[in-house]
Amino acid sequence: xxxxxxxxxxxxxxxxxxxxxxxxxxxxxxxxxxxxxxxxxxxxxxxxxxxxxxxxxxxxxxxxxxxxxxxxxxxxxxxxxxxxxxxxxxxxxxxxxxxxxxxxxxxxxxxxxxxxxxxxxxxxxxxxxxxxxxxxxxxxxxxxxxxxxxxxxxxxxxxxxxxxxxxxxxxxxxxxxxxxxxxxxxxxxxxxx
Amino acid sequence: xxxxxxxxxxxxxxxxxxxxxxxxxxxxxxxxxxxxxxxxxxxxxxxxxxxxxxxxxxxxxxxxxxxxxxxxxxxxxxxxxxxxxxxxxxxxxxxxxxxxxxxxxxxxxxxxxxxxxxxxxxxxxxxxxxxxxxxxxxxxxxxxxxxxxxxxxxxxxxxxxxxxx
Numbered sequence: 190x191x192x193x194x195x196x197x198x199x200x201x202x203x204x205x206x207x208x209x210x211x212x213x214x215x216x217x218x219x220x221x222x223x224x225x226x227x228x229x230x231x232x233x234x235x236x237x238x239x240x241x242x243x244x245x246x247x248x249x250x251x252x253x254x255x256x257x258x259x260x261x262x263x264x265x266x267x268x269x270x271x272x273x274x275x276x277x278x279x280x281x282x283x284x285x286x287x288x289x290x291x292x293x294x295x296x297x298x299x300x301x302x303x304x305x306x307x308x309x310x311x312x313x314x315x316x317x318x319x320x321x322x323x324x325x326x327x328x329x330x331x332x333x334x335x336x337x338x339x340x341x342x343x344x345x346x347x348x349x350x351x352x353x354x355x356x357x358x359x360x361x362x363x364x365x366x367x368x369x370x371x372x373x374x375x376x377x378x379x380x381x382x
Numbered sequence: 383x384x385x386x387x388x389x390x391x392x393x394x395x396x397x398x399x400x401x402x403x404x405x406x407x408x409x410x411x412x413x414x415x416x417x418x419x420x421x422x423x424x425x426x427x428x429x430x431x432x433x434x435x436x437x438x439x440x441x442x443x444x445x446x447x448x449x450x451x452x453x454x455x456x457x458x459x460x461x462x463x464x465x466x467x468x469x470x471x472x473x474x475x476x477x478x479x480x481x482x483x484x485x486x487x488x489x490x491x492x493x494x495x496x497x498x499x500x501x502x503x504x505x506x507x508x509x510x511x512x513x514x515x516x517x518x519x520x521x522x523x524x525x526x527x528x529x530x531x532x533x534x535x536x537x538x539x540x541x542x543x544x545x546x547x
Contacts, residue, residue, distance in 0.1 A: 211440075230443075234466030238436040241428075245440020245448075248400070248424065269429025273437075277426060368471060375443055 192326045193352030194287055198223045198258075200330040201285070205337055208254045209246060209375070213239040215293045216258035217362050218355045227374035231362040237266030240274060240284060247279040247341075250375065252382050254281050254337070261288040262300050264308060274342050275316030282341040284312070287349050294357060312344035324348035386412030386546035388521040389478075394422060395521075396528035398447045398476075402426040402434040406453035408480030412546040414451060431456030432463035439473050447532060451478045454497055457539070461504065468537035469508050475537040476528050484543040490514055505539055512539040 194216070202224040211230040212220045221229055230246065233239045243257040264270075264286055274282060290303035300306070309322040319339050323329040329347070336343060361367055390413065393401075401423045405414055418425045426448075428434045434450040441448045457464075457479045468475035481490060481498050488494075491502040505512045511530070513523050524540055531538045 230440075232467075232471050233436070234463055234471070236432065236462060238432065238463060238467070241433040241436030242440045244426075244433075245437040246443060247440075248426065248437070249441040249444025249446040267430075267433060270433055273426075273428050273433055363470070365472075372443055376445075379444065 190324045191348045191350045194349040195352030204334040210256045211243040212258040222355050227370045237263040240270040247282045256283045259286045262292045271315035280340045283343045285345045309346045317342045317344040319343040322346040384546040392521045392524035395525045400424045400448035403451035406480035432460040435463040449476045474531040477539045481543045514541045
């Protein structure tokens with residue numbers, strides 16, 4: 190059983206309407222349509238860097254929750270970040286990985302180890318404080334609110350397949366406007382806190 | 383002669399609050415160990431240098447000034463992250479790079495070691511501001527480079543060719 194990614198992200202957005210989200214590739218394309226928000230951090234470059242950007246934000250803004258929407262292929266490019274994050278123990282860090290076992294925006298080619306890889310076990314072994322894995326939308330929707338109240342670092346593996354199609358808007362995720370919008374929103378948020 | 387204590391003072395004068403690092407044999411004794419134990423800094427050890435580029439990027443949005451310390455091999459390994467995150471996104475990523483194996487008194491651009499010799503043309507091609515320490519006024523140079531990096535929101539690299547004392 191797997192979840193439709195857009196349905197899982199809609200569920201997450203209902204429970205996390207107003208916080209920082211660092212998103213990568215297809216998750217970012219979906220997320221910025223599902224939850225358009227100035228605190229969406231979209232400019233992560235490439236090569237699996239989302240979790241590292243998010244760690245910088247989590248350490249720099251310890252009073253704010255930081256959610257990462259990572260991809261499976263992306264995380265494979267930056268596996269050491271699991272150890273780096275766990276070692277720093279940011280209690281405001283929530284690491285979601287959309288596992289569909291393929292490089293979806295790069296030709297839908299399978300990731301190495303697609304049939305056997307267990308990201309939740311890797312995160313647990315690295316030292317994440319809380320680790321979850323979901324393949325059922327109703328269960329995810331029922332538990333995600335409470336998970337977002339836990340002390341991090343939290344890791345959530347989401348077994349998904351593509352849902353509704355959202356356009357690959359690379360121009361927006363790499364744009365100066367996107368960075369400026371985020372910076373202004375975060376500055377305002379930090380001044381208020 | 384490069385003094386570790388002067389570089390640490392420069393970091394403090396430039397309001398650096400976070401040190402993101404992998405160990406490098408050139409800078410480990412006189413910089414990394416003291417920095418890791420200095421309560422003035424939050425110390426963030428990373429597994430790979432490109433992680434550090436991104437962590438510094440995230441910190442920069444929070445007005446938390448950071449320095450990424452690494453060996454020149456890590457710098458070379460991180461070129462795409464530096465290109466995308468520091469250069470294309472115009473973020474103040476400050477990198478302090480030890481030149482492991484550099485010949486004393488030989489400028490990096492003239493080194494017999496390929497990885498060291500390549501640093502200058504690569505930095506030029508990326509449009510990175512850089513300085514090679516050991517030419518006097520190191521403390522002032524480092525402080526000014528960090529201030530400029532954050533004021534202009536642009537990256538810079540400080541190359542350390544010999545172990546500081």
